[in-house]
Amino acid sequence: MGAAAASGFALGLSLILAIGAQNAFVLRQGLRRAHVLPVCLTCAASDAVLIAAGVAGFGWIVGKAPWLVPAMRWAGAAFLFVYGALSFRAAATSGERLEAADRGAGTLGAALATCLALTWLNPHVYLDTVVLLGSVAAGWDGSRWAFGAGAVMASFVFFLSLGYGARALSPLFAKPAAWRVLEAVVGVTMWAIALGLVL
Structure with missing residues (x-):
């Protein structure tokens, strides 16, 4: 059981370490200290649902519905394009607007909606969690749920560490110019x- 959980934790962590749209969003929320806990918990809980579905054996759904992946790919690409454009616009705004964002401007509902879209409209998350x-x-046969629990734990540890660990970078983002650079990087x-x- 312990070996299965450790293996699940290691694999789950390796799959979410890469810089992606979801991680960039969590990092920015952490830097702004805006709705950090709800955003981190939403990301981790979403992963938990998908991982549980994969462990339970529902990976065959992707194979049974071949239209699902292309549809999600295009929907996800459209959302990311709009979100990127908004980031570029934010990078071009005045320092006052960026400082307002830094103080936590934005509603909890908007933050969670963005978080859910970045998670559930990403076809790669289904391939990583449900299928892989x-x-x-x-x-792992009889220990598969322990493996899944380890992978779920990795998600909670990673997102909470990313969201709250971002505060250590706060001195770097004390100036509006740093926020402009971050917004531009997020947009790219x-x-x-x-x-x-x-493609």
């Missing part, structure tokens, strides 16, 4: 991922 983690968990990241989805 689900198939590896099946190899979103557009690059959108282009990757389309």
